[in-house]
Amino acid sequence: MKQKYISGYSQTVQKPLLDNKLTNARLTPHDTRTRLGLIKNRYPRIIVEPIAWEKMNNYVGFCNYEVGWLGTVVEAAEDIYIIDDVFLFEQEVSAVTTSIDDESMSEFANTLLAEPDGLDKINRLRFWGHSHVNMQVEPSGQDNDQMESFADSGYDYMIRGIANKHGDMKFDVYDYRRGLIFSDIPWMINIPTSAELSSTILSEMESKVRLARVRGFTGKTYKTTGPLYDDDDDDVPSYEDYFDENGEYIGGYND
Numbered sequence: 586m587k588q589k590y591i592s593g594y595s596q597t598v599q600k601p602l603l604d605n606k607l608t609n610a611r612l613t614p615h616d617t618r619t620r621l622g623l624i625k626n627r628y629p630r631i632i633v634e635p636i637a638w639e640k641m642n643n644y645v646g647f648c649n650y651e652v653g654w655l656g657t658v659v660e661a662a663e664d665i666y667i668i669d670d671v672f673l674f675e676q677e678v679s680a681v682t683t684s685i686d687d688e689s690m691s692e693f694a695n696t697l698l699a700e701p702d703g704l705d706k707i708n709r710l711r712f713w714g715h716s717h718v719n720m721q722v723e724p725s726g727q728d729n730d731q732m733e734s735f736a737d738s739g740y741d742y743m744i745r746g747i748a749n750k751h752g753d754m755k756f757d758v759y760d761y762r763r764g765l766i767f768s769d770i771p772w773m774i775n776i777p778t779s780a781e782l783s784s785t786i787l788s789e790m791e792s793k794v795r796l797a798r799v800r801g802f803t804g805k806t807y808k809t810t811g812p813l814y815d816d817d818d819d820d821v822p823s824y825e826d827y828f829d830e831n832g833e834y835i836g837g838y839n840d
Contacts, residue, residue: 621765627664629758631744631772634669636782638774641671643786645716645748647814651683652676652794655693656712658744666744666758668712672697673789677797678813682727683715714746722747722755736761787814 633641637656644652656671674693676683697703713731724732724747735743741762748754758767796813 629664629666629760629767629770631756631758631770632661632665632667633772633774634667635774637668637671639782640786641714641746641748641754643783644671644673644790645718645750647783647787647790648678648716648794649718649813650678650680650794650796651716651718652678652790653683653685653713653715655685655710656714656744657706657709658711659709666711668744668746670706671712671714673793675793677795679797679799680718681725682797685713685731711740711742712744712746714748717747717749719750722749722753724757732757732759735759790814 654671656668659667675689697706743759745757
């Protein structure tokens, strides 16, 4: 057997080398197919503070359209992100889209700057969330374009959250520094008990969230139809289920 391998080596390698028939090629870069692997426990994780969690529950629960919001983030440790608060901004919504325009962001920034810790909040705006209403929490093309725009604006990272009325919430982290996207990362919450916040949230949404006008086939624009908020649907909790006519909490929400 040993002699067989020696004979084979002589015919296929040694003799062509001696006869100068093998090309001694120079090492050349090739068309690579790069793959990314994660070391155990070395991936982003998110902690949602109670006030942020409850606000998002109300944003999604009250609104029947794709409402969006921004949030502040604390980097507690490497790859550990804490979403400590979220905020509504002026916007127009529809059944399938939500976007952030420069005018709304300018007004939103001015409002935050008026607060004592406003500059700190603006510097920590690293979370964009929105509702997909009753659809799946997979990102649309527009959602991905929005995340690309954050990179163009100079952000080092951005977190995206997509939620729906079925209780689903998916977080993705765009790490622009390393050129990586971490999709559907683990997250955890502390269960809040302050259901009274619902009254404040609904009042804020009624003043800031409006139905968008859409253009029909004839070129004429129409206001989006359908109720903006849940009020008569027996299957979906409504404001009147938990608050009396004076806005006082009467119980029943997460009790």
